Structures are given as structure tokens and as C-alpha cells.
Amino acid sequence: MEKAIRHEGVIEQLQGSHVVVRILQASACASCKVASRCATSDSRAKLVDVFAADPSRWHVGQQVVVSTQSTMAGRALFLGFGLPLLLMLAVLAVALAAGCDEGLMALLMLGSLIPYYAVLWLYRDSIAHRISFRIEEGVETTNKTN
Numbered sequence: 001m002e003k004a005i006r007h008e009g010v011i012e013q014l015q016g017s018h019v020v021v022r023i024l025q026a027s028a029c030a031s032c033k034v035a036s037r038c039a040t041s042d043s044r045a046k047l048v049d050v051f052a053a054d055p056s057r058w059h060v061g062q063q064v065v066v067s068t069q070s071t072m073a074g075r076a077l078f079l080g081f082g083l084p085l086l087l088m089l090a091v092l093a094v095a096l097a098a099g100c101d102e103g104l105m106a107l108l109m110l111g112s113l114i115p116y117y118a119v120l121w122l123y124r125d126s127i128a129h130r131i132s133f134r135i136e137e138g139v140e141t142t143n144k145t146n
Helices: 027-031 068-097 100-121 124-130
Strands: 004-015 020-026 046-049 063-069
Touching: 004 068, 020 063, 020 100, 063 068, 068 100, 100 124
Parallel strands: none
Antiparallel strands: 004 020, 004 063, 020 046
């Protein structure tokens, strides 16, 4: 069974078919394998969109637990960093074979990222549905008082 990445949060907004949840940073992030690459470990709180078939079941201010599979984090890292690196290395190999000078190679490598991230932006909705969080049913949140 895959390990789930879980975060406690509070529902901030209900917008159409998705719920906006403010994720609160938990102490468990320190032991998470992807904490150094995870955007939620950078600051105290992040907003995430959770797609829901029936968002009317929740209300603003409700404490929930959102989760995703660890493979989703790997997919996101691959799309955001791995694939662009492979693209730049491929452009570097072609530029080296063509005998380009170093300055032009650097510009070509960086320039190759523009269409890549443009295509990623165009398909952002499709990617968001494939790499997404979900609200866990029947999970109690921990009440933290400071």
C-alpha cells in the first residue's frame, strides 16, 4: 500500500467544484521523505485546491485532513524539475553535436524551458485533476491549542 502524505487544514473557501483548504504545517513534516522539496514545508500555511464531487458537504472554517499519495508528489517533482532537466540535457547534447559556442548553448538550454512551461501551463487543469489532494472522510483532526 502506498504511503499517504497527510496535512491538517481549515476550509477557507468553497468555489464551484472545489474546496480551498489552508494547510497548517505539522511537526510531522520534518520526518517526511519529500519535506525538502515540498512547498508546504516552506512556510506556516499554504492554500490548496481540493476537487470534490459534492463540496456542499463541507463549510468554511471546518477542520479537515487532506491527503495525497506519495507517488503524486513524485509526479509533481518530475514534471516541475526532472523533465525540464532532461530537456535541457537533450538540448545541450544537440548543441554540442552542432558545434555551438557555450553562450549560445546556455541560451538554447534556457530557451527550451519557455515552450515546456508554456505547455505545462496550458495543461494545468488536466494536471491539477491528476495530481491533487483529497479530503479524507471520517478522520478526526487534532485540536491544537497554544
